[in-house]
Amino acid sequence: MNIAQILFYLMSFITLTSAIFVASTKNLVRSVFMFFITLLGLAGLYVLSLADFVAITQVVIYVGGILVLILFAFMLSGKETLDAIQKQKNQFISANKAASVILAVLFFVVLILMIFKVDVNNLVWIKKAIGQNSDIKLNSNMTDNIGINLMTRYLLPFEAISILLMMALVGAAHLSRKEQRQ
Amino acid sequence: MITMNDFLIVSAALFCIGLFMLVSKRNAIQILIGIELMLNAAILNLVAFGKFDRFANGGQMFALFAIVLAAATTAVALAIILNVYRRYKTIDPAKVDKLRD
Numbered sequence: 001m002n003i004a005q006i007l008f009y010l011m012s013f014i015t016l017t018s019a020i021f022v023a024s025t026k027n028l029v030r031s032v033f034m035f036f037i038t039l040l041g042l043a044g045l046y047v048l049s050l051a052d053f054v055a056i057t058q059v060v061i062y063v064g065g066i067l068v069l070i071l072f073a074f075m076l077s078g079k080e081t082l083d084a085i086q087k088q089k090n091q092f093i094s095a096n097k098a099a100s101v102i103l104a105v106l107f108f109v110v111l112i113l114m115i116f117k118v119d120v121n122n123l124v125w126i127k128k129a130i131g132q133n134s135d136i137k138l139n140s141n142m143t144d145n146i147g148i149n150l151m152t153r154y155l156l157p158f159e160a161i162s163i164l165l166m167m168a169l170v171g172a173a174h175l176s177r178k179e180q181r182q
Numbered sequence: 183m184i185t186m187n188d189f190l191i192v193s194a195a196l197f198c199i200g201l202f203m204l205v206s207k208r209n210a211i212q213i214l215i216g217i218e219l220m221l222n223a224a225i226l227n228l229v230a231f232g233k234f235d236r237f238a239n240g241g242q243m244f245a246l247f248a249i250v251l252a253a254a255t256t257a258v259a260l261a262i263i264l265n266v267y268r269r270y271k272t273i274d275p276a277k278v279d280k281l282r283d
Contacts, residue, residue: 008184012192019199019219028209035215042196042222046245049189051229054245058225061249066218066256073260074211076267100206104198111194120186129234136236146246149239161247168254175261 008048015041032071039063050136053143189230197223210263210273214256221252 018037025031039062046055120126129135136142150158196219203216225245232241267273 002183005184008188012188016192016195016199019196022215022219023199023203028212031212032215035218038219039222042226045189045192045226046229048184049226049229049233051232051242051245054225054229054242054249057246057249061253062218062222065253069256069260070211070214073263076264097206100202103205104202107201108194108198111197112191115187115190115194120190126186126234134236135234136232140236142236142239142242145236146239146242149243153238154243157244157247161250165250165254168258172257172261175258176264 004048008045011041011044011048015045029071029074032067032074035070036063036067039067050138051142053146186230189226193223193226193230196220196226208274208276210266210275211260213275214259214263218252218256221248225249 015038018034018041022031022034022038025034039058043055043058043063046052046058200216200219200223203219204213207213207216225248228241228245228248230241232239232243232245235241263273266278270278272278
């Protein structure tokens, strides 16, 4: 058992326990803060999967951007509603919650069965990639390669996503402006 | 050696936690967090399979695109949630059931 494996189990343990905490806690603000931990653990898992650039992007965009946005909306959407939701949760959610736990567990069992049936480590294209020596090595520098590919092979998706980002920006600004009274 | 199965199992567990949040929560922001968890599970799969593609980088590249898309989705969704709160004074999706006024 080498150190990468130990780190992998540590990271996945952190990720999964904090995700379960996010899903189960009654305190809503605390669940948002716990979501930070989940995202950081996921960034660690990306590093262990030899994708350092994606991990950095995850930290910058998710932890720096999305979470602050979520917290912001949380604070803006009034304290009374949050309290009301919390109170009402205790009374009649339990039946609903049991049903959703059963749904999630059953779906998990289906996914696990499928993963073991597919036998991912012996897929044909993965065998071929290892045979052709085109899997990412521990010392290969991926960031340059990602930059070059972004400007050549994936230029069209890159442009499409830039236009979509601009549309989302304009749309969000339009939606959240103050309404004029006619 | 970390095998592919480990990554896929972690990702499946994350996806199911997200599914649980999506079904059981009564707060639009928590449902949004559930959707983010499911998206992250998908991105973890993309990155894990992207390990076997050193030259084209398909998996990592589309993981990046998915992260950017998630950011755009969240911004628009939060703007919508704030609007709904302003109009209905609640963000429980079960209570937001009128098309107009």
